[in-house]
Amino acid sequence: MDNYNPLDPAGDLFGPPALSTLVACLHCGQEYESYRIEWRVETNADGKPHGFWCCPVDGCDGMGFGFDIFPIDAEYRDEHGELMWVSDAEDEDADGDALFIDDVDALEPGEARRPTADDSDEPLTSTFAL
Structure with a gap:
């Protein structure tokens, strides 16, 4: 990741999916369409700015599609047809x-x-x- 830029939303792996889907946040429990997940820039522990994809609900600190924010549909497939959940x-x-x-x-x-x-x-x- 030589070219990683913590302020570039396009380079963040936890961004919302290309095709909007109904999601829920583990922190606040709210359900909403994934297109509402928002990019926020905050200051990290080192005092440097860093961007995060965040839950849009006021006061919620849920971050990242597939980390704190998940699709409601257990059979959700991404834009490539891949399942998010695999059961063994x-x-x-x-x-x-x-x-x-x-x-x-x-x-x-x-x-x-x-x-x-x-x-x-x-x-x-x-x-x-x-």
Whole structure:
């Protein structure tokens, strides 16, 4: 990013999408069309000006499409037809189960097991040596 200019809205990756869509801000919860996301220049911690794409709601500090501001439609596609959300929940469930052993009798000394509802009154312990 040799040519990065913090005052150039065109170079900021968190700008609004080319095709306007209904969005919501995580900070204020307001819904609005993405064309309303506005460019603001603020002073950073070093005292230098820096621009940000911001939620247009007065008093809200939400910034960036895809960071604090997201499309309402879970099936939203950008101007290139790409999905914003990709789910790997199916793979996660299959792989996640392999990380735990539910049969306590099969555990080796020092091995961890998946906590159960019956464990709620037991103190948490670590198997890591300090």
